[in-house]
Amino acid sequence: MSHQTGIKANAELRKFFADGKTAKIRLAKVAIEDEQLVLKEKRESKSNWEKDYERYVVPLVEENQPSYILYRLDAKNSVGYDWLLISWCPDTAPVRQKMLYASTKATLKQEFGSSEIKDELHGTVVSDITLDGFKRHLTNVVRPPPLSMREEELQEIKKTEVNTDISVDTKQTLGTLAFPLTDAATKAIKDMAAGLFDYLQFKINISEESVHLAESGNIAVESLPGKVPEDSGRYHLYKFKHTHEGDYMESVVFIYSMPGYSCPIKERMLYSSCKNYLTDLISSLGLEITKKLEVDSGSELTSQYLYDVIHPTHSLHRPKFAKPKGPPGRGPKRMTKHQDAAE
Structure with a gap:
């Protein structure tokens, strides 16, 4: 079972997911506000996906605030257009925000429609999510086998974690x-x-x-x-x-x-x-x-x-261990030397 935050899309975002996946829409920016997934921005298509990407994506992200960007590519699949999910989680964001967004991403994918998300891009600095950054991702990343929702959550959370020794000032x-x-x-x-x-x-x-x-x-x-x-x-x-x-x-x-x-x-x-x-x-x-x-x-x-x-109480009346019976038809019991001497 997937352990998630319980955050769900609000009514406006659900309506967009139902009606907005058209050639007219190029992207949607989604954020977590008041314990809900909300639609913050949306942009219409002006050109092909590469030109629109350069025009829209980087200006929409904020320096210290995580967010999601659902970006429509020009290719299609059996259920509609291919979409790219960009998870923006800057290093400067508060730890609690990083964990919250990492733990909610699987819910966002489920509500949007996982089958329509062709690829995912995770960014902690702006260069990760530029057009060149996305192209490097396409060139260098070998696509792993599909992960379960729980595996995806853990993978995202690990990206925000750092190994350190315990001390008073450890973050x-x-x-x-x-x-x-x-x-x-x-x-x-x-x-x-x-x-x-x-x-x-x-x-x-x-x-x-x-x-x-x-x-x-x-x-x-x-x-x-x-x-x-x-x-x-x-x-x-x-x-x-x-x-x-x-x-x-x-x-x-x-x-x-x-x-x-x-x-x-x-x-x-x-x-x-x-x-x-x-x-x-x-x-x-x-x-x-x-x-x-x-x-x-x-x-x-x-x-x-x-x-x-x-001081938990331990039961004094434990059932005795029942010795398992031997296999049937194995012959008479063997006499021991002690028994022979007694006779």
Whole structure:
């Protein structure tokens, strides 16, 4: 099953997809706005595809903003004209935008009609999407076998990823987002490791692409449910103090809270993608995490629930292993030396 962002084309764009694939239209620029795919620009044919390409494509892209361009070529196939899909994802764009556009491209293709897209071009700098850049692509790229929608999404996301080692200032790592911690958040984690706090809460500042300290202090476990917002994501660190089999224990629990689909898609993506890097970073700062949890409501965070996830009960009544029977007709059982001596 393909994991996508849930973003769909709005009514205007769907109408264009149904009625606009004619010889009159040369291209359409599509963007993501208000969690929808929207038609931003369209251009009519003036000349052949090469001259129109030079006239239209580069002026339509923005320096820091990803977008898609659907460009009609002059050749036809069994279902209509051949189209080129240009995915513009500049290096200067915010990481969250890169991921959002990469994860939504498969949906755009599906709604437009994958069979009508003859070729695809990915650009991070302007030279990638000029006419010369497209011709280099046609000359140098050997077309791979068709990919599934999920494979296409992963391939696009990997184009925006960079391998780096974990550090406080790291921005992105392979397979996850790595927004840096603010100085206050870093200090609070070290203070908790030193025993000054038993509760910390963190939030993502989306505009700054960083993780901020939202709250710190010492609270009873009964107060923990009230710390979980009902309208936004959060990360929590809580030192659960309890006894187990007569021993006093302090277990640090990392809690990722996300109240379902009441949060915007971008926020859900960012919190989900950042949590693994954050837990690694917390451990590197000297605070050992005993258990990682995900909840959508603070009501789940009772003392009994925390105890059960830290000390799960193991069943004492396991079924005995049933030895498989041997093949039929193999003759009488062989006597052992021990049996011979006993007789």
